Amino acid sequence: MSSINKNRTWDLVELPVGVKPIGLKWVFKVKRNSDGSINKYKARLVAKGYVQQHGIDFDEVFAPVARNETVRLIIALAASNGWEVHHLDVKTAFLHGEFKEVVYVTQPEGYVTKGNEEKVYKLNKAFYGLNQAPRAWNNKLNSILNELSFVKCSKEPSLYRKQDKEHLLLAAVYVDDLLVTGSSLELIIEFKRGMASKFEMSDLGKLTYYLGLEVCQHKGGITLKQERYASKILSETGMEECNPVHIPMAANLKVSKAQEEKNIDEKEYRRSIGCLRYLIHTRPDLSYSVGVLSRYMHNPKESHGAALKQILRYLQGTRSYGLCFTRGNKEELIGFSDSSHNVDEDDGRSTTGHIFYLNNCPITWCSQKQETVALSSCEAEFMAATEAPKLSLASRTY
Numbered sequence: 001m002s003s004i005n006k007n008r009t010w011d012l013v014e015l016p017v018g019v020k021p022i023g024l025k026w027v028f029k030v031k032r033n034s035d036g037s038i039n040k041y042k043a044r045l046v047a048k049g050y051v052q053q054h055g056i057d058f059d060e061v062f063a064p065v066a067r068n069e070t071v072r073l074i075i076a077l078a079a080s081n082g083w084e085v086h087h088l089d090v091k092t093a094f095l096h097g098e099f100k101e102v103v104y105v106t107q108p109e110g111y112v113t114k115g116n117e118e119k120v121y122k123l124n125k126a127f128y129g130l131n132q133a134p135r136a137w138n139n140k141l142n143s144i145l146n147e148l149s150f151v152k153c154s155k156e157p158s159l160y161r162k163q164d165k166e167h168l169l170l171a172a173v174y175v176d177d178l179l180v181t182g183s184s185l186e187l188i189i190e191f192k193r194g195m196a197s198k199f200e201m202s203d204l205g206k207l208t209y210y211l212g213l214e215v216c217q218h219k220g221g222i223t224l225k226q227e228r229y230a231s232k233i234l235s236e237t238g239m240e241e242c243n244p245v246h247i248p249m250a251a252n253l254k255v256s257k258a259q260e261e262k263n264i265d266e267k268e269y270r271r272s273i274g275c276l277r278y279l280i281h282t283r284p285d286l287s288y289s290v291g292v293l294s295r296y297m298h299n300p301k302e303s304h305g306a307a308l309k310q311i312l313r314y315l316q317g318t319r320s321y322g323l324c325f326t327r328g329n330k331e332e333l334i335g336f337s338d339s340s341h342n343v344d345e346d347d348g349r350s351t352t353g354h355i356f357y358l359n360n361c362p363i364t365w366c367s368q369k370q371e372t373v374a375l376s377s378c379e380a381e382f383m384a385a386t387e388a389p390k391l392s393l394a395s396r397t398y
Contacts, residue, residue: 001111003092003200004045010105010121012113021104021120022130023048034209036228045108046129054131058101063134064157066172068281069364071179071210072224072323074159074172076361078181079221079325085181086188087204088195090141093176096199097126097136134175141173148194162187179207213282214322225322226282230315233275237268237312244317249289249310256345261301269300272308279315282322284355284365286311291351291367328359339370339384341377348373350380354388 004010015021027046031039052058078085090096103123107113126136142152150160150171162169162182169182169191178195180188195201207215216223234240276290289311296304337354344351349372355365366388374380 001045001108003095007092007095007125009095009125009127010123012107012116012119013104013122015104015118015120019104021106022051023106024108024129026109034214034228044128047105047127049129049131049133052131057103058130058132060135061131063138063175064173066158066174066179067156068211070156070159070172071213072281072361072363073358074170074179074181075215075222075224076325076358076363077170079361080328080331080359081183082327083181083183084185084188085179085207085215085217085222086192087207087210088178088180088192089202089204090176090178090195091200091202093141093199094126094128094133094137097133097138097140098124099126099132099136101132103127103130137176138173144195144198145171148191162191174211177210179210212278221324221326223322223324224282225320226279227320227322229275230279230319233272233279234312234316234319236275237272239309239312239316242309242313242316245310245313246317247310248286248314249292249307253307254345255292255296255303255307257296257299258301258303261303264300264302264305266297266300269305269308270297272312273297276311276315284362285318285321286315287365288351288353288367291369295369323362325361326359331359333358335388337381337384337388339374339377339380341374341380344369350374350383352380352384352387354384356388 024045024047027044029042029044031042033039075085077083104120105123105127106120107117113119126133145152145160148162149164150162150169153159153161158173160171160173162171164184164187167182167184167187169180169184169187171191172179180191182188192201192203196203206217208217209215212226212229214225214227231240234242273290273294276286277294280287280290289307293304293307293311333356335354335356337352339353340351342348342350350370351367352370353365353367355362357363370380370383370387372383374383
């Protein structure tokens with residue numbers, strides 16, 4: 001409430017005739033550190049934006065955020081050149097956004113003004129929960145970064161760069177989280193001061209934890225892993241005491257729809273696959289096996305459940321695995337692509353796989369079924385080779 005009043009987010013006014021205000025509600029959350037300890041107890045006041053109608057109450061809503069490929073690219077560049085990666089957080093970010101629409105909201109529970117119970121708040125700034133709020137905040141942040149001489153990447157709208165003589169500064173945006181790295185620590189500190197003069201910021205120092213990714217910066221480079229998240233997956237699936245195996249999927253395993261087999265719990269299967277898909281952000285070794293099982297989430301069978309347990313058993317022995325980005329002298333982007341041919345027993349389509357390395361550090365990878373049926377292994381490999389550079393375009397624009 002202090003931040004809301006400090007930013008002059010709203011004014012208490014009489015409700016105009018024929019206007020229905022948007023309700024507000026409190027959202028409470030426990031924010032944790034990478035080791036699971038409690039960082040802080042967080043409360044946020046949000047609007048019930050689900051009552052808004054597109055074209056009437058709002059128009060543009062999209063706001064770009066940094067992809068995981070972009071984050072890995074930045075970390076790979078920083079590790080290779082010996083740069084530090086720093087983490088910034090904008091406090092109550094959405095309250096800084098500005099929009100043109102006229103919006104009225106009710107008074108929040110516990111903070112109703114005595115004697116003016118019938119009045120409502122007219123918003124002057126964007127507000128959490130409103131559909132147009134992310135876009136309004138992104139426009140505001142974009143203008144501030146332009147003032148600080150940053151240039152937006154043409155292929156990745158969430159990535160900004162600043163060239164100051166021989167020094168380079170990179171900044172990635174994920175809503176209200178900013179990652180910044182560069183060849184000069186002085187420029188990074190200057191950037192922090194510039195942002196602090198525009199917004200109320202939390203300087204989190206060197207990057208250690210970001211969207212579930214555990215980051216360790218050391219003299220030899222940077223390591224990236226999701227050990228705590230992997231342990232959480234095993235605990236929630238009841239596999240924390242299982243015996244580990246050496247491979248995530250048996251060689252030459254034939255997986256199909258298996259219509260004659262018994263069904264298994266769809267909800268639990270989908271939940272486990274969804275968790276494993278997020279784990280792939282630091283585990284390319286799981287990309288193929290998880291990708292195969294993702295094809296059967298609509299109707300999982302016993303054989304799919306058995307294959308899922310194999311992956312979880314592999315995870316049990318490799319939960320501390322991750323990515324290691326090391327220092328290097330030469331900068332080069334190298335990619336590999338390959339494909340299977342006619343391995344899907346249901347539709348005969350092939351599977352495409354590719355991985356790209358920057359300075360021997362993996363930054364992007366993919367394993368997915370091809371859209372059309374290839375008539376030969378040569379055609380399948382050509383399709384894979386064509387798809388690989390399209391999917392990794394952002395990695396080649398730094």
